[in-house]
Amino acid sequence: MTSIHPAALDLVRTSEGLRLKAYVCPAGVPTIGYGHTAGVKMGQVITAADADAFLQADLTAAAAQVDKLVKVPLNPQQRGALASFVFNLGAGSLQSSTLLVLLNKGDYAGAAGQFGRWVCATVNGVKTQLPGLVKRRAAEADLFRTN
Incomplete structure (x- = not known):
């Protein structure tokens, strides 16, 4: 399976927002488009088509990591939800998660319930629940539950 479900693309577009000029994200990383970071240089400007291609x-790269880690069948929506999760948090977060343990045991409902545990970020040295992450994880869980 290589393509990314359109709903997953829309979820990331909505969650990340579109920025055509490079900026420094809260984690201190130069970022552009819909959260793209690889090779981004400050001052860089792209088109909306470039952002979509990135x-x-x-998400294709994130989905490839999902494909390596998940040992049970996924529908396109589940794979897309997990690709969004990996794009945002990294494959290591999925790899070490209870979400993955439950999923690989075939507990799809239990796995879906785990998305909401990933809603905090460290802000000024303090672990803080972020409303944007709450919304994103809820959207990922909803997509994951879609047949």
């Missing part, structure tokens, strides 16, 4: 490539 997003497709980034």
